[in-house]
Amino acid sequence: MDDIQKKLMSPSKASREDITGRIISYTCIAAIIILVISILYFITSRGVATFTTNHVNLWQFLSGEEWNPGTLNDHGQPQVGALPMIVTSFSVTILAALLATPFAIAVALFMTDIAPKNGAKFLQPVIELLVGIPSVVYGFIGLTVVVPAIRHIFGGTGSGILAGTIVLFVMVLPTITSLAVDALRAVPAYFRSASLALGATRFQTIYKVLLRAAMPRLLTAVIFGMARAFGEALAVQMVIGNAVLMPHNLVTPTATLTSQLTTNIGNTIMGTLPNNALWSLALILLLMSLVFNLIIRYIGKRGEIKS
Amino acid sequence: MTPHQSDRIATQLINLLVGIVVLILLFLLGDIVLSGFPHISWHFLTSPSSSFSAGGGVRDQLFNSLYLLVLTLIISFPLALGSAIYLSEYAGDNWFTGLIRTAIEVLSSLPSVVVGLFGYLLFVIEFHMGFSILSGAIALTFFNLPLLVRSIEGSLHAVPNSQREAGSALGLSNWRTIRGIILPVALPGILTGIILSAGRVFGEAAALIYTAGQSAPLLDYSNWNPTSSSSFLNPMRPAETLAVHIWKVNTEGVTPDAVSISAGASAVLIIVILIFNFGARAIGNQMYKKMTGGK
Amino acid sequence: MQAYDLSQTHIVTPAEEIALSTNQLQVYYGNSKHASMSDASLSFPRFQITALIGASGSGKSTYLRSLNRLNDRIARIKGEIIYRHTNINDSKVNVYEVRKHIGMVFQKPNPFAKSISENITFALKAQGITNRQELKQRVETSLKEAALWDEVKDDLNKSALALSGGQQQRLCIARAIAMKPDILLLDEPASALDPISTTKLEVTLKELAKNYTIIIVTHNMQQASRISTYTAFFHLGHVLEYDRTERIFQTPMIQATHDYVTGNFG
Ligand SMILES: Nc1ncnc2c1ncn2[C@@H]1O[C@H](COP(=O)(O)OP(=O)(O)OP(=O)(O)O)[C@@H](O)[C@H]1O
Ligand SMILES: [Mg+2]
Numbered sequence: 001m002d003d004i005q006k007k008l009m010s011p012s013k014a015s016r017e018d019i020t021g022r023i024i025s026y027t028c029i030a031a032i033i034i035l036v037i038s039i040l041y042f043i044t045s046r047g048v049a050t051f052t053t054n055h056v057n058l059w060q061f062l063s064g065e066e067w068n069p070g071t072l073n074d075h076g077q078p079q080v081g082a083l084p085m086i087v088t089s090f091s092v093t094i095l096a097a098l099l100a101t102p103f104a105i106a107v108a109l110f111m112t113d114i115a116p117k118n119g120a121k122f123l124q125p126v127i128e129l130l131v132g133i134p135s136v137v138y139g140f141i142g143l144t145v146v147v148p149a150i151r152h153i154f155g156g157t158g159s160g161i162l163a164g165t166i167v168l169f170v171m172v173l174p175t176i177t178s179l180a181v182d183a184l185r186a187v188p189a190y191f192r193s194a195s196l197a198l199g200a201t202r203f204q205t206i207y208k209v210l211l212r213a214a215m216p217r218l219l220t221a222v223i224f225g226m227a228r229a230f231g232e233a234l235a236v237q238m239v240i241g242n243a244v245l246m247p248h249n250l251v252t253p254t255a256t257l258t259s260q261l262t263t264n265i266g267n268t269i270m271g272t273l274p275n276n277a278l279w280s281l282a283l284i285l286l287l288m289s290l291v292f293n294l295i296i297r298y299i300g301k302r303g304e305i306k307s
Numbered sequence: 308m309t310p311h312q313s314d315r316i317a318t319q320l321i322n323l324l325v326g327i328v329v330l331i332l333l334f335l336l337g338d339i340v341l342s343g344f345p346h347i348s349w350h351f352l353t354s355p356s357s358s359f360s361a362g363g364g365v366r367d368q369l370f371n372s373l374y375l376l377v378l379t380l381i382i383s384f385p386l387a388l389g390s391a392i393y394l395s396e397y398a399g400d401n402w403f404t405g406l407i408r409t410a411i412e413v414l415s416s417l418p419s420v421v422v423g424l425f426g427y428l429l430f431v432i433e434f435h436m437g438f439s440i441l442s443g444a445i446a447l448t449f450f451n452l453p454l455l456v457r458s459i460e461g462s463l464h465a466v467p468n469s470q471r472e473a474g475s476a477l478g479l480s481n482w483r484t485i486r487g488i489i490l491p492v493a494l495p496g497i498l499t500g501i502i503l504s505a506g507r508v509f510g511e512a513a514a515l516i517y518t519a520g521q522s523a524p525l526l527d528y529s530n531w532n533p534t535s536s537s538s539f540l541n542p543m544r545p546a547e548t549l550a551v552h553i554w555k556v557n558t559e560g561v562t563p564d565a566v567s568i569s570a571g572a573s574a575v576l577i578i579v580i581l582i583f584n585f586g587a588r589a590i591g592n593q594m595y596k597k598m599t600g601g602k
Numbered sequence: 603m604q605a606y607d608l609s610q611t612h613i614v615t616p617a618e619e620i621a622l623s624t625n626q627l628q629v630y631y632g633n634s635k636h637a638s639m640s641d642a643s644l645s646f647p648r649f650q651i652t653a654l655i656g657a658s659g660s661g662k663s664t665y666l667r668s669l670n671r672l673n674d675r676i677a678r679i680k681g682e683i684i685y686r687h688t689n690i691n692d693s694k695v696n697v698y699e700v701r702k703h704i705g706m707v708f709q710k711p712n713p714f715a716k717s718i719s720e721n722i723t724f725a726l727k728a729q730g731i732t733n734r735q736e737l738k739q740r741v742e743t744s745l746k747e748a749a750l751w752d753e754v755k756d757d758l759n760k761s762a763l764a765l766s767g768g769q770q771q772r773l774c775i776a777r778a779i780a781m782k783p784d785i786l787l788l789d790e791p792a793s794a795l796d797p798i799s800t801t802k803l804e805v806t807l808k809e810l811a812k813n814y815t816i817i818i819v820t821h822n823m824q825q826a827s828r829i830s831t832y833t834a835f836f837h838l839g840h841v842l843e844y845d846r847t848e849r850i851f852q853t854p855m856i857q858a859t860h861d862y863v864t865g866n867f868g
Contacts, residue, residue: 005686007699013730014480014698021482025397028389029407032456035449036410039417039425046428106324114321126332132503132580133335134510136553137573141338143557144566170331201314231418233513234554258420258513265424266517270432282424289416469712473774475672477725477781478702487724492715 040286047283049276056080056273061280067244067260069274080277082257084246086284089256091161091247092236093229096168100176101222108180109206113192124181130174139235142167147239154251159241162250167235172225179224183217184210216303220296227292231285233258257281343574346567352575356523356552361564365572367523370539371440371546372509372579375519378444378542379508383451384501390452391459396471396485415453422449423514431518438545443519450514455504462496463489495594502587506580512550520545521555549576604861606837612855613844616832618647621815622669622704622785627681627691629664629673639664641681642841644834646785651807651816653826653847656836657867662819663709665836666787669817670704671697685785702729705778709790711770713762713777718754721762721773722780729781740780748776749806768799772806779810786810788818792825804829823863827851835859 050056056078064081066073073079107127111120146166151158191213195205211218241253242263255263261281268275354364390411398404426446430436466489474484490497522545530538547555553572556565623645628637639661646652654662667673669683671690674697683691690700714721722741731737741758745751750772754765762773771791778786788807792800800822807816807829820826826833827847834844835858843850843859854860861867 004703005688008686008688008690008695008703010696012696012698014478014483014728015696017480017482021392021480021485022397025389025393028386029393031386032390032414032452033407033410035452036414038429039414039422039449042425042428043421103324103328106321107328109321110325114318119325123329129581129584130332130335132506132510132584134512134550134576134580136510136512136550137339137576140553140557140569140573141335144342144569145338170335173328173331201310203314203317204310206317227416231420233418233420234516238554238557258418261420261424262513262516265427279424282421285418285421289418289421290413293413293416467712469708469710470714472672472708473712473714473777474725476670476701476706476708477777478698478700479725479728480698483728487728488714 043279043282043286046276046279047286048280050080050273050280054078054273054276056277061277062086065246069277078273078277080273080280082277082281082284084244085255085257085260085281088161088164088240088247088254089230089258092164092168092240092256093226095161095165096172096229097176097222097226099165099169100173100225104173104176104180104221104225105211105218107177108184109210111181112184113202113206113210127174127178127181131178135171135232135235136238138167138171139238142235142239150251156251157241157253158251159239159253160249160251161240161247161254163239164236164256165250167239168229168232171232171235172229175228176221176225179221180214180218183214183221186217187213216299219299220303223292223296223299227289230288230292231258233262237262257285261285339570339574339577342567342570343572343577346571347574351571355525356568358559358562361562363562363564363568365549365552365568365575367526368547368549368552368572369575370526371519371523372548372550374539375440375443375447375515375546375548376505376508378440379447379451380501380505382444383448383455386448387452387455387459388497390456391463392485394456395460395463396481396489411453411456414449415457418513419450419511420513422446423517425449426514427517437543438518438520438522439543440519440546441542443515443546443548444542446514446518447508447511450511451504451508454507455500458500458504459493459497462493462500465496466492495591498594499587499591502583502590506583509579509583510550510576512548512554515548515551516554519548519551521547521551523547523552606842606856606858608838608840608842610856611840611842613643613841614846615645616647616650618650620645621648621685622646622817623684624665624669625682625684627665627668627679627683629661629668630678630680631664631676637839638677639668639839644841644844646815646817647832648815649811649813650831651811651818651829652832652834653830654817654819654834654836655821655823655826655862657862658821660836661839662836663789664839665841666789666817666819667706669785669787670701670706672701672706702781703783704785704787705781705783706787707771707774707778707789707791709793711767711774711794713765713770713773715761715763717759718762718765718773719758722777725777725781744776744780745773747779747806747810748772749802749809750776766799768795768802771795771799772803775803775806775810779814783814785815785817788816790819790821793821800825823851835862837862 051058061080061082063083065083066079066081067084068079071079107123111123142163146163147158150163187210191209192205195209236256237259240256240259242255242259243253244255244260247254261278265278268278351364353366355367356365357363423446426442430442430445431438436442470488470492471484474488524544526539527537528539531540532538533540535541536544549572553569556562556568625643627639627642629639631638642665654666656662668679673679679691682689714724719741722744723737726737726740750769753769765773792803795803810816830847833847833850835842835850837858843854843856850859851863854863
């Protein structure tokens with residue numbers, strides 16, 4: 001009797017096991033947190049060096065159109081204007097998303113509402129496969145198919161925003177589609193049946209009920225696609241032309257933040273201005289991915305309250 | 308326009324858009340198959356690459372990709388498993404858990420080039436690890452972790468709570484319940500998640516060009532000593548992977564048959580990823596059947 | 603539902619030896635300020651079956667799951683649970699030991715996705731019992747006690763998930779008693795079973811009561827009156843009446859109990 005009482009009050013093998021388990025899993029999670037903090041810290045501290053160490057004016061950096069970090073301009077200041085790359089990055093991202101969204105939603109509607117059996121059976125695996133195709137393969141196809149076609153039609157080199165947009169369009173299409181399918185599938189079936197029972201046509205149901213109910217998640221899908229497009233490096237780098245020029249049309253060579261980074265970070269020396277300026281581009285990428293994240297969260301919260 | 312006319316038009320519009328997408332898909336797959344497959348030969352798979360002359364293969368790149376994948380999984384799986392266990396079994400419903408989830412989300416939304424540059428900064432330069440398989444594997448781990456954590460957490464979460472209660476009610480520690488009861492049930496899902504993430508890792512290039520490097524030194528496949536610099540097992544040597552190779556031959560423009568090499572290499576990449584995809588499904592189903600006693 | 607006076611209660615303390623008792627037990631789920639179980643003070647006699655009855659949502663499971671601290675992670679529990687002169691509702695107490703002595707069987711059978719014998723040996727091995735002979739012996743004894751042995755003795759290595767619902771539930775009982783607990787808590791163990799399995803289970807429980815103290819939640823009043831010595835009536839998170847079973851069913855002191863056992867409730 002006393003023996004059992006004593007056991008009740010003292011730690012056992014099980015309590016020790018549980019401490020082990022906690023130590024192991026807490027360590028792993030701590031490692032991830034440390035990792036994220038160090039990524040944010042290192043990229044930020046490198047990225048701000050352009051402004052703190054090299055005393056480049058932040059506004060000039062964001063609005064300048066000349067990118068030539070190795071040389072000084074007439075006023076004796078380094079030429080680090082990132083505007084062309086910022087504009088190009090946003091252009092390809094927004095254009096690709098604008099292009100992909102109607103297709104993605106059409107395919108998603110086709111799979112969920114128009115031909116849910118056969119459509120989904122055929123398209124689902126294909127879309128999963130496409131999500132998995134590596135970006136260099138998309139870049140390679142862009143380089144061998146899209147760029148020559150544009151060159152053929154518009155003349156010039158064929159590289160530029162249009163080529164980048166087309167490649168990114170094909171890349172984000174499966175991403176947006178599969179998320180849009182999830183969004184539409186999440187709309188309860190009685191929404192559909194109630195609307196149809198009231199005499200609405202399928203199109204009215206889709207337009208007035210389905211798309212509205214799924215709107216927050218559809219928007220999230222599009223933002224996910226944009227985040228992927230904005231951060232994509234190699235596929236874009238292969239077709240954009242890599243000349244840091246302010247884009248004046250869609251078919252002349254230009255550069256995105258990511259393409260400039262991948263092309264040049266290996267050719268500059270750590271700690272010098274040309275190198276620091278590149279890290280500032282990386283910082284913009286990092287901040288933008290945080291912004292996309294915030295938008296997705298915001299939409300998610302709003303969507304929750306509504307339904 | 309009557310509602311029925313607009314209904315017809317809308318349906319036709321959707322069908323048209325779907326038709327275009329299907330055409331794009333067919334073109335993409337057709338292009339990869341038609342331009343890539345003819346280049347895949349035994350010679351292509353088993354000879355080293357050559358930069359300045361035609362006729363090079365992808366032997367070393369293929370091996371590097373696989374080696375890097377294995378190393379990445381060895382590093383990322385335990386970390387991801389521990390974290391997923393924390394999230395699904397220990398985490399309370401509080402601000403701290405929210406913070407962790409946000410951190411993981413941030414990590415997963417970082418562009419892979421940023422992750423690669425971080426790896427470059429910290430491991431290649433600060434820790435003097437140079438362009439090496441190990442640096443690459445660590446960068447790929449960062450890239451792979453969030454996805455893997457989420458998929459493992461999902462698999463753990465799918466195990467009914469009644470199993471945990473059954474373990475607890477027998478006086479088992481949470482840890483033993485997790486290891487002995489929850490994990491075996493979640494295993495098929497976990498394996499599927501690992502294999503799918505393997506496909507993603509296998510095709511990744513942006514995170515690697517400044518960590519694992521862009522050169523493929525000649526390897527000695529008979530040297531099994533991982534510390535020797537020419538050994539194929541040496542984790543400290545630079546290693547260009549298949550995906551990086553495709554990027555490199557196309558951007559440098561010194562290899563005469565860059566297009567056919569890339570086409571062949573792309574096809575090999577896709578085949579491997581397809582194998583991963585089907586493998587994941589097959590193994591998942593198989594194990595599921597076994598676990599549930601054939602029911 | 604008719605509003606009953608919740609302050610009027612009739613609670614006896616059994617004259618028999620007491621195996622487990624609670625004192626002013628209160629349960630608050632999550633961060634809720636509302637008590638899902640308030641001030642439950644009951645004493646359970648040793649080697650007897652005690653039934654907990656009451657309408658759905660009255661707090662029977664809440665109370666039962668607190669007894670072996672299974673609600674620890676989801677609820678705050680105030681008050682005392684006295685077992686062997688120790689208040690086991692105390693953060694210093696080793697919950698794993700508590701649960702070894704106070705076993706539990708759930709409403710839905712929840713066997714592990716393992717073989718029949720592993721279902722029973724898993725927790726034993728975790729305790730450090732490695733002798734194969736002893737493990738085999740324990741499997742056989744507990745399956746016999748749970749009246750399952752004859753049906754499965756040739757299939758011990760088959761997956762437990764291939765058993766029928768009733769068999770699974772008896773396996774869960776076997777798994778619990780293989781730990782040689784003192785007390786067995788059962789939460790509507792027969793609700794997922796057909797009448798034949800239910801009868802078998804009742805016979806088993808009666809047999810088990812010779813060696814175990816049993817506390818069982820049930821919705822089935824015939825079942826309660828057939829197998830239990832004492833019965834507690836729960837209503838809206840309060841225990842309104844606790845007495846010998848025949849008194850609860852024949853001469854209840856509280857209006858709510860009377861209405862419930864005669865079927866005039868709500
Ligand atoms: N996990 C939980 N979190 C929050 N509230 C809970 C939880 N479980 C039960 N409750 C609440 O506690 C009250 C009592 O529920 P309990 O499950 O104990 O009732 P019960 O008597 O067992 O009912 P039943 O006969 O349906 O099993 C209910 O109001 C219920 O909503
Ligand atoms: Mg209950």
